[in-house]
Amino acid sequence: MNHVLENPVYSALRTGDSHLAFGTERIKYFNEEVSPYVGFAHDDANGFADLYELLPEGRRVLYAKPIPAVIPQGWQLQHEIKGLQFVYEGSKNIEGDFSNIVSLADEHVDEMIELVKLTKPGPFGKRTIDFGYYHGIFDKGKLVAMTGQRLHAENYTELSAVCTHPDHLGKGYASALMQHQLQIILNHGQHPFLHVRDDNDRAIAVYERLGFKVSRPMNFYFMKRL
Known part of the structure; x- marks a missing residue:
């Protein structure tokens, strides 16, 4: 299956939904009233640290990943959903x-x-x-x-x-x-x-x-x- 869908949020923020994207070239997110989704390359070890600097305290986000993720420092897990694509x-x-x-x-x-x-x-x-x-x-x-x-x-x-x-x-x-x-x-x-x-x-x-x-x-x- 196309690798684009392994990281669909980041791919969308860089391509078809780029007009709704905020952030930098590597770290991207939507306005929270549009979607809580955030995205960056899965191999970007500094992704959440850089995102932390871009977003205000209390901002809620949604992160999607095919394999289980480790919750990074500075972020509080509120809910986890196991899904299928x-x-x-x-x-x-x-x-x-x-x-x-x-x-x-x-x-x-x-x-x-x-x-x-x-x-x-x-x-x-x-x-x-x-x-x-x-x-x-x-x-x-x-x-x-x-x-x-x-x-x-x-x-x-x-x-x-x-x-x-x-x-x-x-x-x-x-x-x-x-x-x-x-x-x-x-x-x-x-x-x-x-x-x-x-x-x-x-x-x-x-x-x-x-x-x-x-x-x-x-x-x-x-x-x-x-």
Whole structure:
């Protein structure tokens, strides 16, 4: 599998999401309202020390690495998630009825955050929508399902924030939104990938049914700068 996805955050901050990046050539991060993600080369022994000098006290970050990481001095581990990275290997011809799928914009952000708080698909801030291509499904005027894009690492694009309100599970909303998103990504000449908790069996079943295959483990470390 392409080495770009061994370190997707740093790759995205250097390439497709460079317009959202802060930091230096070697040490990069997003505005926290966009994403807590930070990135640097995995072989950079001074990465966290240099990042410490760039960020203010109390700044929360998210670091992703395929192999277990040692928490560096000056940082407090708040949460660790063992996840999996999936890469799309399905059909390049996506067909479906996407007539009930709506493009989401800034005026929907409060509803998006409310849905994320309820379903907990991963970090989502007031400006996460800046990654682009967020779409949702509404029921009686209320946002009940959504998905979008996050990391854009060279020729790979990550599907993200796949979530459905608990009262609307089983209606095929997540599958339809993901197929719609796959269509967008493939039409842009990009290769879809995503991340998921390794114990989220329901989501994994959906992803595998759509044509995603496991690429590698990915460990996620939520930390705070002391």
